[in-house]
Ligand SMILES: Cc1cc2nc3c(=O)[nH]c(=O)nc-3n(C[C@H](O)[C@H](O)[C@H](O)COP(=O)(O)O)c2cc1C
């Protein structure tokens with residue numbers, strides 16, 4: 038026997054878990070996971086994004102996906118964030134940088150300029 | 160942390176094409192690649208595209224792979240799940256859109272569909288009550304128990320315009336209202352999961368893909384009519400459905416969503432499963448109830464109707480699985496939402512099991528009133544092998560055929576009835592120019608003859624007499640009076656049979672006579688089967704001008720029916736061969752072996 042509160046809690050928790058099955062028009066975080074990306078450490082970046090996105094309660098608005106080679110291997114691990122028409126490319130990512138991108142960019146909407154490809158090229 | 164879900168279809172179709180082994184291989188491979196904590200494998204119910212099975216869908220991205228084999232697994236894991244590259248070779252090639260379609264929802268098969276009853280099928284793990292809860296499962300029940308009176312519930316059902324999906328199309332709200340109106344110490348709620356229409360599998364797919372929806376809806380009905388006990392009558396040939404129902408029942412009990420004091424509201428309701436042996440007649444409401452009572456499944460005369468004296472002589476309602484599957488959403492979204500779909504008198508959607516001569520066989524859910532043309536050409540992808548559409552049969556052995564001239568008919572209760580067919584439970588069998596309509600009528604009638612329970616004479620003997628006439632016609636021994644006799648018997652049986660089985664059994668014959676009378680006449684007068692199906696009316700003939708005398712056919716004939724003649728055609732060196740029609744058993748071996756196209760079927 039579950040109380041109504043327990044049912045509501047299970048419902049919410051499971052919703053977050055299966056949210057990735059039905060996110061259309063969501064903000065997409067795409068992590069480059071080709072051989073070069075993985076070698077450069079893309080896997081912890083990917084898992085950090087997944088954890089942090091779900092941990093900050095934006096799991097229903099943001100989908101974390103992987104893709105193949107983005108073509109700028111020297112900047113791997115590369116992460117692209119698509120929000121509507123806007124695209125932000127973060128380069129040379131680490132797990133720690135990923136945490137900040139989630140907190141700043143995804144939660145508050147402020148691009149972390151210092152990690153973007155524009156900053157890296159300068 | 161899980162970042163990807165791999166959905167593998169565990170419906171009956173894909174299980175048969177090997178999805179279980181696929182799931183095991185996937186789980187193993189994920190462990191081997193150390194991805195088991197990042198990727199979750201979920202077994203789902205039917206996606207409706209069984210013919211392309213086993214089906215796999217990968218989230219995020221909703222990427223749809225068809226006909227996946229165990230050998231494809233390492234590539235999917237390495238490329239897609241690790242590196243994020245879609246494995247193009249396994250992506251479905253859409254025949255209507257003529258391009259590769261990666262997302263399931265973008266396929267021509269899914270685009271026209273409107274999934275209400277099938278909403279969760281393929282999207283959730285049917286063995287997880289938590290996933291059902293997450294899809295707003297049991298929200299409707301909570302709303303009903305906390306905020307609505309039984310009369311409110313019935314009013315919502317009436318306003319929604321929902322009609323039974325099991326065949327007869329009776330308004331669900333009205334049925335509940337009648338049952339509520341009778342005072343009795345005990346009432347019952349029953350679910351019809353007998354699904355006897357050959358080729359239909361929508362109810363099975365709902366039970367396999369979303370079993371909780373039926374439990375929730377039945378509990379709502381129990382509250383509305385004042386019943387505390389429900390029964391699900393499901394055929395024993397559906398082992399996966401039965402298994403998932405049992406799991407769902409256990410989970411609902413554990414969560415306090417079935418049993419005593421549901422959701423702490425003081426309402427008690429429980430559900431038991433009863434297995435049927437698969438007789439078609441047991442899908443008929445009174446026979447079904449008689450069978451649940453433990454007796455031989457035979458219909459009883461109505462009235463009294465089940466709403467007054469049904470199961471164990473108590474007021475009872477019976478609804479079809481698909482009917483149940485619509486109900487929680489009607490409660491949550493409101494009757495207006497439901498009534499906005501479909502046509503004036505046929506609201507909502509209908510699930511069809513699309514089969515026969517069609518490219519995409521499978522389960523489709525479309526708004527009521529969608530035309531048959533849309534279903535066949537867009538959803539179904541058209542007729543294979545460049546053949547022409549000839550007719551479609553709805554309602555299975557109780558229904559009728561829709562000829563090509565009516566392909567623009569709207570699929571709803573009224574329009575189908577107008578042209579002599581019925582909505583039925585949702586079987587939709589497509590026929591092309593190679594199908595003989597007399598043979599089709601014979602097929603369905605043979606089914607009802609075999610399934611007649613024998614209780615009443617019009618059905619037991621009448622349908623058999625009709626079948627004998629059809630046999631005669633397809634053997635070239637019919638007379639023109641036979642058509643009149645068929646019609647006369649048909650109307651007599653329709654009026655006098657005890658239950659719906661007999662009352663509808665003549666329908667396939669009547670509708671084929673109505674639309675394809677010329678085919679009957681061809682069998683009778685010309686002794687010909689225009690579609691080349693009825694073997695008794697065929698003969699294999701060798702064209703002596705084309706035959707070069709190679710004797711290939713003779714060596715392949717199992718009946719020793721071919722011999723060398725003394726005719727040598729102009730320009731040929733050897734005499735041609737001929738078939739002795741008395742000896743020929745019409746196996747077709749000679750025609751298949753002739754490399755010179757000298758043999759034809761006439
Ligand atoms: C011979 C015969 C077989 C039937 N088989 C089924 C069946 O397999 N499933 C079903 O739901 N209804 C079947 N029905 C219809 C039921 O009698 C009944 O009308 C229906 O279950 C009511 O539910 P609904 O109002 O939700 O459609 C059958 C009727 C007849 C006459």
Ligand code: SF4
Pocket residue numbers: 701705706707708709710711712713735736752753754755756757758
């Ligand atoms: S195989 Fe064809 S060509 Fe050869 S003998 Fe038979 S009918 Fe004639």
Ligand code: SF4
Pocket residue numbers: 699715716717718719720721738742743744745746747748749750
């Ligand atoms: S149809 Fe079969 S039995 Fe008849 S002639 Fe050809 S091979 Fe022989």
Ligand code: FES
Pocket residue numbers: 168169170171172173174204205206207208209210212213214
């Ligand atoms: S059983 Fe898998 S799609 Fe139908």
